[in-house]
Structures are given as C-alpha cells and as structure tokens.
Amino acid sequence: MELRLRLCIISLLLLSSKSTAIQSDHPIISRFQRYLQINTAHPNPQYREAADFILSEAESLSLQSQTLEFVPGKPLVLLKWPGSDPSLPSVLLNSHTDVVPAEHDKWVHPPFSANLDPNGDVYARGSQDMKCVGIQYLEAIRRLKASGFKPKRSVYLSFVPDEEIGGHDGAEKLAESDVFKGLNVGIVLDEGLASPTENYRAFYAERCPMWLVIKATGAPGHGAKLYDNTAMENLLKSIESVRRFRASQFDLVKAGLKAEGEVVSVNMVFLKAGTPTPTGFVMNLQPSEAEAGFDIRVPPTADQESLEKRIAEEWAPASRNMTFRFKQKVSVLDKAGRPILTATDSSNPWWALLEDAVKKANGKLGKPEIFPASTDARYFRNLGLPAIGFSPMANTPILLHDHNEFLNKDEYLKGIDVYESIIKAYASYVDGGRSAVSRDEL
Ligand SMILES: *[C@@H]1O[C@H](CO)[C@@H](O)[C@H](O)[C@H]1NC(C)=O
Ligand SMILES: [Zn+2]
Secondary structure, three states, rough: OOOHHHHHHHHHHHHHHHHHOOOOOHHHHHHHHHHHHHOOOOOOOOOOHHHHHHHHHHHHHHEEEEEEEEOOOOEEEEEEEOOOOOOOOEEEEEEOOOOOOOOOOOOOOOOOEEEEOOOEEEEEEOOOOOOOHHHHHHHHHHHHHHHOOOOOOEEEEEEEOOOHHOOOOOOHHHHHHHHHHHOOOEEEOOOOOOOOOOEEOOOEOOOOOEEEEEEEEOEEOOOOOOOOOHHHHHHHHHHHHHHHHHHHHHHHHHOOOOHHOOOOEEEEEEEEEOOEEEEEEEEOOOOOOOOOOEEEEOOOOOOOHHHHHHHOOOOOOOHHHHEEEEEEEEOOOOOOOOOOOOOOOOOOHHHHHHHHHHHHOOOEEEOOOEEEEOOOOHHHOOOOOOEEEEEEOOOOOOOOOOOEEEHHHHHHHHHHHHHHHHHHHHHHHHOOOOOOOOHHHH
C-alpha cells in the first residue's frame, strides 16, 4: 500500500514536471532542447532516435549523410559539406551522442526534459557534455549556408556513439576505418570543458590512464601478535609512498605552479583485504594478502617510464613481497615514440586560426591545457592528426557528469557565433594543404 502510494506520488511528480518543462519558442533553442530530450544515457542509449534527429537536421541543411554501423545498434552519423577544392585535407567536427546516466531525484528539473528556466538556463544531461557542441556545429553551418559562404575544404561532422564508455565501438572504430582514410582529414575538433571564467578553454592533449593494482602477501598470524612483513604492513608502506607522491603533485597545483592536467594524478580507488565473515571480518587474524587499486593519470609531458620504475621499485617492490598489474595502461607516446599531443606553436597553423577565429567572434581563449581525463580526441591524435578539444562555454560552472548539468541559452548562442567563425576560417584556409604529419610515416 505504502509502496503503491509512493509510486503514485512519484508518477504524479514526473507528470507534473514533464508538463511544466518549458519549450522555447526560439527555433534555435528549441532544436537544442529536442536533441537533449532524447535519452541517450547508458546503459540503454536511444541511439536510433538521436541518429534520426541528426539526419533530419542534416537534410534540412542539404548536407550529405551516411550512417555507419561498425557495431550493430550503435549508429554513427557522418555528414559532409563538400568543399570546392577536394585536394585539400578536410575539417572534421566530432561530437558524441551518448551521455552518462543521471540520478533523476537529485535534479531540480528532470534530466531529459531540457527545461528552460526563467534565467535562460537549459537543464539537461548532455547540455554541456556534449550535445551542445554537436548541434552548435550544425547551427553554425546553417548560418554560414544562409550567408552564402562556400567552403574550400570539405567539412565533415561525425556524431559518434559510446564515448562515455571508452569510444571503442565509436570513434576508435571510425579512426581505424577505410571510410576515415577516404575523408583525408587535416584537423579535428572535439570536446573541451566549460569555463567558470570569461575565458574559453582549449585542450591540446589529454592525460593517459594507468589503472594500477598492487598486491602484498605475507605470513598470516594471530591478530594479537606483533611481527614483521605482514601483508597489511607491506601494503601500508606502499600506500604511504603513493600518498607522498600524490601530495607532491597536488602541491604543484595548489601552489598554482601547474594546471590540473599537467601533473600526474593518483587516487586510491579500492582497498581489498581481510578475512570475511557473514557479518564483517575476522578480527583476530592478520590476513596473508592485501590489495589496493589506483587511478593514475599521466600527462604526455611527463616521464611515464620513470613513473613505471617508481611503481616497480617503491610502490610494489618484489623485495617487500609485492606484485603489481595494470588493469589499463595507455601510453603517452605514439608508435613513433613521440608524445601524443597537438602542437600549439607556429608549427600548427590550426591553433593560430582557432585563436584568431575565437577573437573575431568576440570570445577570449585561455592558455592551452591538457584535458584531465580521456576523450575521443585521442583516437585522432594517435593517427598523428592535430585535434583540439574545445567546447565554447564561458561563465559556466563545470557540471559534466554532475547533477543539474545546465547551459545558459545565451552562452549556447554565443558558442554558435564562435563556431561560425572557426568553421569559416578552417574551411577557407588554403596554405599548407598537407596535414601536420604524413600518415605514411606512421
Ligand atoms: C617475503 O616472503 C618470504 C616468504 O614468505 C618471507 O620469508 C620474507 O620475510 C618476506 N619478506 C618481506 C620483506 O616481506
Ligand atoms: Zn563528453
């Protein structure tokens, strides 16, 4: 009875919040809302609905389109605005269509209502990460087309699935495909992060994950006995040295000497030890094994090899009866041994073009940064292609993956101006027709 009553109240609440979700009468904002209202959250993203929406937008813009399905049920929509000079490498505007799940009861508006509140804030999962960007690209193209602009380079847009679960069935498959080779891509734009200040943020690289598990073994014994070299003691010694290292890195950030993406982050994510009982653990027994797991992120500017040496010698030394393994380890170097990053100096004309285009649209760009986590951009950088992570959201709290993710409609509209300026600059650029690194070298 009580449960039924509660369910009743919940469904009433859901109904009432749905009916009060405010749909904008501004066609640009209302298209943004419609994309956000498609629930593409894992584990059951409505990819087909998202693809249909994008295809219908593409049709209204007379863009060429194809739907690739590298993995059944996970459509990837590829759009093309053909350039007048097909010999020039193309521009690829990438965005992912999936979003992370949301805890509905923690939100002020339902996460898939895309409610527009009186301040102009659009609340939705994906409003920052990154449906805003995908549809801003399209709105910018709509304006450029209306203004009569004709691109010299072809402009492609990829709407990829699965970024939030690693991108293996999405951007990774695309980057490896023959279709991709045929696109002759010269520059990729992908996602960035919101910025609480007036400066937009742009990312030229990202930290690589190393998921480390260390394990200690030692003789078991009575809980009352003091003796050396127990598994617990050996593991704790390691944890102490990991903590010292973590503090040394974090201090650099706290002191303002380095940005978050420029240091190695280490966070303990699990501890596993003890002899279980039905209600807890045996209290008078020192166990013979103990494990700890760490999420480590390494910027491509750091020395990954020496970090691995530190792990083997200090964090999990065999001399202390410890072993270690990586659940995941991504190299910061490409196949040719170069750090995987996009140049932000004069060797990369796309960087200067971006800076200039943002300025022309009255935007401000902060110092280039290393993205603290992973994005699909890595699959393109791995090919030696320049890829810049950029989501034009200034004066906006960083709420990706958080409750109450929102984007203000005015920031959203400003972002369209910025993309209009960037796409125009990129698609018109004719010098240095060849991409930064020849693919034959790889
Ligand atoms: C390592 O394990 C061996 C065999 O159990 C033990 O004799 C030795 O004391 C242990 N050493 C350390 C440092 O834990
Ligand atoms: Zn994202």
